[in-house]
Amino acid sequence: MAPVPRLRFAPSPTGYLHVGGARTALFNWLYARKHGGQFLLRVEDTDRARSTDASTRAIFEGMEWLGLDWDEPPVYQGANLPRHQADARRLLDAGAAYRCFCTAAELDEQRSAAEARGEAFRYDRRCDRLTAEEVARRVERGDPYVVRFRMPEGETAWVDMVHGRIAFPNKDIGEGDFIVLRSDGTPIYNMAVVSDDIAMAITLVMRGDDHISNTPKQILLYQALGSPLPQFAHLPMIHGTDGKKLSKRHGATAVGDYRHLGILPEAMNNFLALLGWNPGGDREVMTRAEMVELFSEDGLSRKAAVFDPQKLEWMNGQHLMAMPLDALAPRVAEAVEGAGLATAADLAARPDFFRLLLELLRVRARTIDELVRQAVPYLRDALDFDADAVAKLWLKDPAQADALLGASREALAGLSSWDAAAMEPALRAAAEGMGVGAGKLFQPLRLALTGVTATPGMFDVLMLLGRDRSLARIDAARARIGAA
RNA sequence: GGCGGUAUCGUCUAGAGGCCUAGGACACAGCCCUCUCAAGGCUGGAACACGGGUUCGAAUCCCGUUACCGCUACCA
Numbered sequence: 203m204a205p206v207p208r209l210r211f212a213p214s215p216t217g218y219l220h221v222g223g224a225r226t227a228l229f230n231w232l233y234a235r236k237h238g239g240q241f242l243l244r245v246e247d248t249d250r251a252r253s254t255d256a257s258t259r260a261i262f263e264g265m266e267w268l269g270l271d272w273d274e275p276p277v278y279q280g281a282n283l284p285r286h287q288a289d290a291r292r293l294l295d296a297g298a299a300y301r302c303f304c305t306a307a308e309l310d311e312q313r314s315a316a317e318a319r320g321e322a323f324r325y326d327r328r329c330d331r332l333t334a335e336e337v338a339r340r341v342e343r344g345d346p347y348v349v350r351f352r353m354p355e356g357e358t359a360w361v362d363m364v365h366g367r368i369a370f371p372n373k374d375i376g377e378g379d380f381i382v383l384r385s386d387g388t389p390i391y392n393m394a395v396v397s398d399d400i401a402m403a404i405t406l407v408m409r410g411d412d413h414i415s416n417t418p419k420q421i422l423l424y425q426a427l428g429s430p431l432p433q434f435a436h437l438p439m440i441h442g443t444d445g446k447k448l449s450k451r452h453g454a455t456a457v458g459d460y461r462h463l464g465i466l467p468e469a470m471n472n473f474l475a476l477l478g479w480n481p482g483g484d485r486e487v488m489t490r491a492e493m494v495e496l497f498s499e500d501g502l503s504r505k506a507a508v509f510d511p512q513k514l515e516w517m518n519g520q521h522l523m524a525m526p527l528d529a530l531a532p533r534v535a536e537a538v539e540g541a542g543l544a545t546a547a548d549l550a551a552r553p554d555f556f557r558l559l560l561e562l563l564r565v566r567a568r569t570i571d572e573l574v575r576q577a578v579p580y581l582r583d584a585l586d587f588d589a590d591a592v593a594k595l596w597l598k599d600p601a602q603a604d605a606l607l608g609a610s611r612e613a614l615a616g617l618s619s620w621d622a623a624a625m626e627p628a629l630r631a632a633a634e635g636m637g638v639g640a641g642k643l644f645q646p647l648r649l650a651l652t653g654v655t656a657t658p659g660m661f662d663v664l665m666l667l668g669r670d671r672s673l674a675r676i677d678a679a680r681a682r683i684g685a686a
Numbered sequence: 687g688g689c690g691g692u693a694u695c696g697u698c699u700a701g702a703g704g705c706c707u708a709g710g711a712c713a714c715a716g717c718c719c720u721c722u723c724a725a726g727g728c729u730g731g732a733a734c735a736c737g738g739g740u741u742c743g744a745a746u747c748c749c750g751u752u753a754c755c756g757c758u759a760c761c762a
Contacts, residue, residue: 321688323758509698566723648722
């Protein structure tokens with residue numbers, strides 16, 4: 203039986219959960235869920251200067267919002283310093299690494315000298331030629347040193363899950379014998395990552411392809427440490443519409459931004475998943491369960507993708523329309539309450555009204571925010587009238603507008619029951635009586651009832667508002683027209 | 687500069703040598719539906735980076751060029 207796959211998402215807590223990071227996390231999660239494996243979280247907080255608790259929380263919140271649950275308590279890289287050092291020590295003891303006493307200033311000098319000659323800098327290993335006695339003497343004396351990995355001859359290659367075979371001649375890996383432990387005893391990124399991935403028994407390292415050039419160094423470290431290699435999968439980057447790496451200039455880049463814009467996590471996951479993965483066929487709109495079902499590394503793309511907010515909105519609209527009403531209701535209720543339009547309790551007290559409102563608006567809105575905006579006329583009596591519509595529909599011919607509203611009111615007021623089946627013939631007859639088409643009657647009426655010209659169907663609006671409010675709004679509109 | 691990666695409509699992508707007159711989706715335009723707005727349906731414009739090979743046949747394989755991206759720290 204194949205071992206259970208173990209994957210991890212390893213963000214640095216130096217900001218918010220970026221959409222690129224979220225997508226990497228999502229693919230790791232999908233793979234783990236698809237194969238019955240484990241998905242772990244590791245907070246790479248070794249850069250003490252830039253790491254903050256606030257961003258750690260922001261990342262957790264983003265993950266939770268997306269529903270990307272992890273299977274073991276998060277690992278904090280900073281807590282593993284002793285093991286990182288012990289592993290570096292093993293490297294030293296095994297002869298895979300050596301102490302280097304060159305100072306940063308000396309190195310800078312060597313670097314610029316190489317540059318002046320038009321050559322790529324590679325560390326010349328001068329400290330590797332120190333005698334054991336000399337090294338001992340300088341350590342004894344307290345000279346600061348770094349630990350460098352001794353780069354072997356040959357080439358380092360792996361079969362990447364998304365790219366196939368990638369090979370680096372060892373002479374081209376970095377600047378030669380790379381540093382593994384700083385002079386203050388703390389590990390360099392690649393050392394910490396490998397030490398942790400081994401300790402966490404990670405079997406598949408899936409990350410952004412900006413890590414491709416780190417991979418040969420890490421493979422060499424695994425080998426020197428005598429640990430089995432995990433598989434590697436390098437995912438393409440996400441770019442902005444200008445083809446550059448996604449950044450603040452492109453607008454919202456944090457998943458939290460989209461959350462506050464009224465995007466559903468279901469849509470965000472779906473959209474992100476399709477950026478660099480295709481499930482086969484023409485499948486686009488999927489639930490998370492369907493994505494898990496369909497997920498396969500065969501569908502992973504090698505090409506960087508451009509983040510298109512318009513398609514995200516479309517996707518969100520699709521989910522808005524398709525998701526179960528019971529799942530949608532609490533989220534809209536929360537947004538309605540947040541906008542100060544009604545309390546969740548108000549809505550709960552009128553379940554039929556709220557459900558009808560949702561059914562009618564969710565096909566018309568692309569985001570939760572937009573849905574709430576469209577819901578305003580049904581939740582609040584003070585209407586914001588569209589000035590252009592007022593001018594066109596009412597004030598161009600006030601007498602006619604007033605007559606149409608009067609006829610509508612009369613037709614509606616005479617109804618024995620407040621339902622669409624009764625309204626339709628009554629209103630159409632009223633229009634006919636006025637010698638106009640139904641549309642000519644509906645638009646001024648729509649404006650009177652809602653303040654705007656784009657709404658659900660006339661009868662649905664009337665049902666939503668109820669008899670008393672509908673009639674009162676018509677009266678108010680006529681008063682307004684008369685006063686103009 | 688060196689090394690690595692990538693290259694199909696504006697964007698996300700399908701395409702594993704003949705099913706390709708290159709398919710779908712977003713966006714855009716038009717039409718239909720229609721009380722408005724959506725949703726939905728139909729139609730349209732829109733791409734194989736370039737140059738060489740290999741092959742009876744190449745978007746697909748190989749080589750080169752170009753472009754873009756990434757890495758190139760005692761950052762992660």
